[in-house]
Amino acid sequence: MNTKITIENKTSPVDQETAKKLLYQMMFIRRFEEKSAELYTKEKIRGFLHLYVGEEAVAVGIMHALNPGDNLLCTYREHGQALVRGLDPGVIMAEMYGKQEGCCKGRGGSMHLFDVSRKFFGGNAIVAGHLPMAVGMALADKKMKNNQITCCFFGEGAVAEGEFHEAFNLASLWQVPILFVCENNLYAMGTAIRYSHAQTNLELKAAGYNISAGSVDGMDLLAVIQASQHAVEIIQQTGKPYFLVCNTYRFRAHSMFDAELYREKQEVEVWKKRDPIPAFSKLLLEHQLVTEQAIKELEKKIDMEIQQAVDFAEAGTWEPIDQLTNFVYSNSII
Amino acid sequence: MSAPSVSIKLSYREALKQSLRDALKNDDRVFLMGEDVGRYGGAFAVSKGLLQEFGADRIMDVPLSESGFVGAGIGAALNGMRPIVEIMTVNFSLLAFDQIANNAATLLHMSGGQLNVPVVIRMSCGIGRQLAAQHSHSWEPLFAHIPGLKVLSIGTHEDARLMLLTALKEPDPVIIFEYTAMLNLEGEVPTDTISVDSIYAKVRRTGKDISIITYGAGVYKSLAAAAELAQIGVEAEVIDLRVLRPLDEKTIVASVTKTHRALLVEDACQSISVSSEVSARIMEKCFYELDAPVLRLCGVEVPIPYPKHLEDACIPQKEQIVTVAKKIVCHD
Known part of the structure; x- marks a missing residue:
């Protein structure tokens, strides 16, 4: 059954099955992140842990417009994208535990999830450091005449880095097929966008590089889908880069070390009223694409799957210390 | 090879x-x-x-x-x-x-x-x-x-x-x-470009009296110094490290084990240099083979100045290599 959902003049073709899948993906990320926070307080997960709670519609919406063969590069707040890309939740959890059953044998942890078989290239933890690499990946595809695009996520903090500007110039100069996605959650760690950017309408920065750009309400899943489908079409037609700013908000602290001294609780509460998950659930209920009962069943299913992921991580094993220096160099002739 | x-x-x-x-x-x-x-x-x-x-x-x-x-x-x-x-x-x-x-x-x-x-x-x-x-x-x-x-x-x-x-x-x-x-x-x-397919340190000149271990711009200078040393009867072995990471410890140790003396030469300034590492490896791996302390001739610890005479004074020159090598070998 193909049903068109229309809100505020935006039309996006989402059939019932797809609608349920999208809801499931957002709910899964939310629950996975909450579980991760809980495991962090139990000291099962250590190091830095950056949660995606509140921003789910961005990853889910953007990635709905991508093909599995498209290269994906993300930030250190990448659990959501990794899950949507199809990395096994248990393998991700094991990675965050530091176990050798993790996607990077535990070497990377929360900030460095990689799965080459799924073209998932991190998990990059130097802000803006992956943008030039993403341009290079797109350049290689162009040179090899591969028919795929590269999608690169970054936060608005990255937009202030020199590497953002260098990467944008190169991408436009070389005309490579790349979707730049800014997850603008308004805070670069604890510094509000108004203290970071002289121009806070970030999409306007693309004009300086002759790159097409748009912005979208990142709390509105269907709007994100529509904007990203539009962006991907343009990239596919022109072979040129596109810049999409998704205006969103993280409901939780920057990382588990963050006391949130830089924003008012009230501001967080206001944004929580725009939580993408209840909003999308409500929409699906109104259009009778899903029932209350079905949502409850989804919740149950997700809880079970996440418990399995945790069990998998718990049962995981530590890499023997004598393997410590593996993966510094490949077998080679030098 | x-x-x-x-x-x-x-x-x-x-x-x-x-x-x-x-x-x-x-x-x-x-x-x-x-x-x-x-x-x-x-x-x-x-x-x-x-x-x-x-x-x-x-x-x-x-x-x-x-x-x-x-x-x-x-x-x-x-x-x-x-x-x-x-x-x-x-x-x-x-x-x-x-x-x-x-x-x-x-x-x-x-x-x-x-x-x-x-x-x-x-x-x-x-x-x-x-x-x-x-x-x-x-x-x-x-x-x-x-x-x-x-x-x-x-x-x-x-x-x-x-x-x-x-x-x-x-x-x-x-x-x-x-x-x-x-x-x-x-x-x-x-003319044969297939002959080199693995890279290690290379002995550029063989000798039995002292190992001059160097790389980059130091190689030809050290070879010129070795030629001069040969005239006074000192046979210096010149090792071109070529690979600075990972270091070819084997070639270094083999040479020092033969010559029992080492002079380390490089343009980079001395503190925390490649020579610092080579020196430490010699101590760790073949200290008891040494007949004299390992010495270093490296860059002077200074931002490089413009005038030619000062610039030249910043890095080891052939004459210094000869002098220091002689000192090590002849206990001058």
């Missing part, structure tokens, strides 16, 4: 260019990108004519965005290409240091062995052209400090002709240091 049977005389610059040409001819995935490598012909004319020969897709001029284009080289390498990225001089390399240290060097490890980064980054470096403090750096030790990188130094014409071709066979990121002051120098290069 046998010595190449046939050789011809070429400048260091021409040898570098021929290696680039071979690399581009041998593999369609190889491309060169860097500032002014195409239309200008390379800041030092190393890539002159290659744009006309191979076209703009394979000889890519890039804007002054060291971090951007080095990162793009890393990305292209991740995605199936074999890029050669030229950073015009080592002096600009810190602008790309984030990409090299945080991405190229770490991705294989962070990804649990999933990602190879077969990128080759060339940079011209060194002192000797009166370019003053910001354009005369010897930063080999900076790069050699980083696990995950392979760091090569081209101290001879033979390596100018061959080293890049070996580097391109590597699955890991390789940094190659070339020496601007040597570009016009002529020397013998092998």
Whole structure:
């Protein structure tokens, strides 16, 4: 059954099955992140842990417009994208535990999830450091005449880095097929966008590089889908880069070390009223694409799957210390 | 590894260019990108004519965005290409240091062995052209400090002709240091370009009295010093390290075990230098073979000044190498 959902003049073709899948993906990320926070307080997960709670519609919406063969590069707040890309939740959890059953044998942890078989290239933890690499990946595809695009996520903090500007110039100069996605959650760690950017309408920065750009309400899943489908079409037609700013908000602290001294609780509460998950659930209920009962069943299913992921991580094993220096160099002739 | 049977005389610059040409001819995935490598012909004319020969897709001029284009080289390498990225001089390399240290060097490890980064980054470096403090750096030790990188130094014409071709066979990121002051120098290069397929330290001259261990611009200076030492009956062995990371400890230890004396020579300033590491390895691995303390002749700890006489005084010269080697051997 193909049903068109229309809100505020935006039309996006989402059939019932797809609608349920999208809801499931957002709910899964939310629950996975909450579980991760809980495991962090139990000291099962250590190091830095950056949660995606509140921003789910961005990853889910953007990635709905991508093909599995498209290269994906993300930030250190990448659990959501990794899950949507199809990395096994248990393998991700094991990675965050530091176990050798993790996607990077535990070497990377929360900030460095990689799965080459799924073209998932991190998990990059130097802000803006992956943008030039993403341009290079797109350049290689162009040179090899591969028919795929590269999608690169970054936060608005990255937009202030020199590497953002260098990467944008190169991408436009070389005309490579790349979707730049800014997850603008308004805070670069604890510094509000108004203290970071002289121009806070970030999409306007693309004009300086002759790159097409748009912005979208990142709390509105269907709007994100529509904007990203539009962006991907343009990239596919022109072979040129596109810049999409998704205006969103993280409901939780920057990382588990963050006391949130830089924003008012009230501001967080206001944004929580725009939580993408209840909003999308409500929409699906109104259009009778899903029932209350079905949502409850989804919740149950997700809880079970996440418990399995945790069990998998718990049962995981530590890499023997004598393997410590593996993966510094490949077998080679030098 | 046998010595190449046939050789011809070429400048260091021409040898570098021929290696680039071979690399581009041998593999369609190889491309060169860097500032002014195409239309200008390379800041030092190393890539002159290659744009006309191979076209703009394979000889890519890039804007002054060291971090951007080095990162793009890393990305292209991740995605199936074999890029050669030229950073015009080592002096600009810190602008790309984030990409090299945080991405190229770490991705294989962070990804649990999933990602190879077969990128080759060339940079011209060194002192000797009166370019003053910001354009005369010897930063080999900076790069050699980083696990995950392979760091090569081209101290001879033979390596100018061959080293890049070996580097391109590597699955890991390789940094190659070339020496601007040597570009016009002529020397013998092998015509057989297949003979070198593994890179270790190389004994450039054999001797029994002392090991002079060096690399880069120190190699020819040390060989000249060794020739002078031979006239007074001191037989110095000259070792060209060639690979600054990972260090070829075996060749170092074998030589010191034979000569029982070591003098370490390099242009980079002395503290925390490659020589510091070589010295420590000698102590750890063959201390009891030594008949004299290991000595170092390295760069003076100073930003490089402009005047020629002061610039020359910053780095070891042949005469000092002779003097110090004599002192070690003859207990002067």
